[in-house]
Amino acid sequence: MSTAAENPNLMEALVSLAKRRGFIYPSSEIYGGLNGFFDYGPLGAELKRNIRDCWWRDMVHRRDDIVGLESSIIMHPKVWEASGHVAGFTDPLVDCKVSKQRYRADQLFFAAVEVFKGITETEGARTVHRVEGSSVTEPYMAAHADVEIIGYVSALESERTKEELQEKAEALKRKKSAKGILHAVKVREFTEATPEEIPLIPSPATGEPGSLTPPRAFNMMFETNVGALKDASSVAYLRPETAQGMFVDFKNVIDTTRVKLPFGIAQIGKSFRNEITPRNFIFRSREFEQMEMEYFIHPDADWLACHEEWLKWCQDWLRSIGLPASHLSLYEHPKEKLAFYSRRTVDIMFRYPFGVQELWGIAARSDYDLQQHQKHSGVPQTWFDEATKQKVVPHVIEPAVGVDRIFLAVLCAGYAEEDVKDEKGNVEKRTVLRLSPRLAPVKVAVLPLLKNKEALTNRARALYKKLQQRYAVQYDDGGAIGKRYRRQDEAGTPWCVTIDFDTIEKPGDTFTLRDRDSMSQKRITEAELFALLEQQVY
Numbered sequence: 011m012s013t014a015a016e017n018p019n020l021m022e023a024l025v026s027l028a029k030r031r032g033f034i035y036p037s038s039e040i041y042g043g044l045n046g047f048f049d050y051g052p053l054g055a056e057l058k059r060n061i062r063d064c065w066w067r068d069m070v071h072r073r074d075d076i077v078g079l080e081s082s083i084i085m086h087p088k089v090w091e092a093s094g095h096v097a098g099f100t101d102p103l104v105d106c107k108v109s110k111q112r113y114r115a116d117q118l119f120f121a122a123v124e125v126f127k128g129i130t131e132t133e134g135a136r137t138v139h140r141v142e143g144s145s146v147t148e149p150y151m152a153a154h155a156d157v158e159i160i161g162y163v164s165a166l167e168s169e170r171t172k173e174e175l176q177e178k179a180e181a182l183k184r185k186k187s188a189k190g191i192l193h194a195v196k197v198r199e200f201t202e203a204t205p206e207e208i209p210l211i212p213s214p215a216t217g218e219p220g221s222l223t224p225p226r227a228f229n230m231m232f233e234t235n236v237g238a239l240k241d242a243s244s245v246a247y248l249r250p251e252t253a254q255g256m257f258v259d260f261k262n263v264i265d266t267t268r269v270k271l272p273f274g275i276a277q278i279g280k281s282f283r284n285e286i287t288p289r290n291f292i293f294r295s296r297e298f299e300q301m302e303m304e305y306f307i308h309p310d311a312d313w314l315a316c317h318e319e320w321l322k323w324c325q326d327w328l329r330s331i332g333l334p335a336s337h338l339s340l341y342e343h344p345k346e347k348l349a350f351y352s353r354r355t356v357d358i359m360f361r362y363p364f365g366v367q368e369l370w371g372i373a374a375r376s377d378y379d380l381q382q383h384q385k386h387s388g389v390p391q392t393w394f395d396e397a398t399k400q401k402v403v404p405h406v407i408e409p410a411v412g413v414d415r416i417f418l419a420v421l422c423a424g425y426a427e428e429d430v431k432d433e434k435g436n437v438e439k440r441t442v443l444r445l446s447p448r449l450a451p452v453k454v455a456v457l458p459l460l461k462n463k464e465a466l467t468n469r470a471r472a473l474y475k476k477l478q479q480r481y482a483v484q485y486d487d488g489g490a491i492g493k494r495y496r497r498q499d500e501a502g503t504p505w506c507v508t509i510d511f512d513t514i515e516k517p518g519d520t521f522t523l524r525d526r527d528s529m530s531q532k533r534i535t536e537a538e539l540f541a542l543l544e545q546q547v548y
């Protein structure tokens with residue numbers, strides 16, 4: 011079996027499978043595509059819907075303390091002034107004046123190439139360090155030997171940023187025929203480059219220094235105009251997050267429902283960010299979908315315990331949709347890098363083929379958002395505490411996750427290529443998507459053994475029609491049964507049901523149930539099939 015770690019071409023294989031089988035297409039492909047935008051094909055639309063549905067059922071329907079919301083995508087522009095997005099929703103942008111490429115300064119790394127003037131030699135089993143001919147100790151070398159900066163190297167963020175910079179440093183040393191010992195590179199973010207260093211750092215596009223601009227703040231919100239006039243007064247924004255909908259409707263929800271603190275408002279919907287460098291397929295796109303929940307708590311509540319509870323809930327949920335614990339980890343944002351209103355943010359990270367990256371952010375946002383909206387709108391954003399007879403502005407714990415990032419994680423974790431034997435014993439390759447039955451786009455494929463034998467097709471059609479009332483199922487009578495199994499393996503269908511001669515000739519009305527992962531087969535009745543689905547698809 012090949013997995014992310016073993017298959018360096020996993021992303022390529024996934025992108026190809028996604029296109030071939032109708033999970034994901036580039037948007038507007040016949041016009042050459044549009045960078046950062048994607049379409050979800052027939053199987054993709056199902057998988058995405060299942061991710062949303064599972065989250066909604068578990069987050070909203072199956073809890074007593076959370077209600078749903080669907081707010082508009084374009085909101086009053088003042089919402090984004092109050093939230094801080096107009097002033098501060100920026101990424102540091104760097105231009106390469108020669109190639110016209112743009113980079114995010116926090117995803118561009120560089121290092122000074124430092125060469126110790128001393129030399130290190132091996133004498134028999136000994137390593138000897140010398141500065142200008144005299145032998146010195148290693149600590150002396152590190153502390154005293156003169157260091158010369160012979161140039162700079164740069165690389166984009168990746169799993170191998172450090173190695174890449176080191177390799178480039180070695181290449182530069184060779185190119186310049188510099189004498190001495192190359193120091194291990196100290197990786198720095200482009201945001202930390204001094205004005206003197208910027209002209210010396212090579213552009214990743216050209217490999218030459220002198221063309222990169224200093225970073226400047228670039229607001230990522232997409233602007234549009236509302237109404238017939240196109241001037242400053244009609245400017246509005248496509249929302250960059252769904253969260254503000256929950257804050258702006260906080261009052262409406264408490265006034266129209268019976269919620270009491272602590273309670274949450276959840277929303278699933280599209281968000282838009284004019285990302286400088288959309289990349290890694292659907293991981294970072296410009297139009298994406300978020301599933302966010304704002305959990306409002308009393309200002310005196312134990313926010314840390316609540317944050318921990320949500321952190322656990324989110325990890326458990328990811329495992330419940332089939333993501334292996336081995337691919338998940340936590341990243342605690344260092345205190346000094348937290349937004350000023352955040353008390354704590356922990357990201358659940360996923361091991362994607364292109365590196366360990368943020369999947370789900372769980373932030374303790376204090377009462378910042380409600381306070382801001384109270385200030386900017388003049389409308390009190392308070393909840394009346396019956397116990398103390400006081401009005402309080404609640405604090406918030408926010409788990410925010412991207413549907414597309416879960417989608418990609420699920421594909422990465424589920425994809426496998428295996429050598430299997432066909433009916434004649436020949437070894438062939440099978441591609442399989444091990445999707446959890448909860449998420450699989452097709453739950454069951456109904457396959458009549460032969461397509462021109464009416465007794466078989468009638469029974470198969472009847473079963474198919476019955477299943478179709480409750481589940482997404484497929485009827486497939488095209489080609490050899492082995493081929494049909496392979497087709498379903500690639501689509502991630504957990505079970506195939508074959509209607510064969512035993513079904514129609516033997517008592518019991520049983521079918522062959524073939525399991526996608528083990529490829530084992532057993533006989534099963536219709537009632538047992540429905541019971542299996544009831545238990546596994548929830």
Ligand code: ATP
Pocket residue numbers: 251283285292293294295296298299300368369370371410411412413414415
């Ligand atoms: P990143 O640091 O990766 O840009 P972020 O910290 O800005 O993400 P949040 O603002 O916390 O992200 O958004 C919550 C979630 O929305 C993220 O954890 C991620 O799953 C998803 N998300 C954010 N930006 C994108 C994007 N451009 N494409 C797809 N999903 C995204």
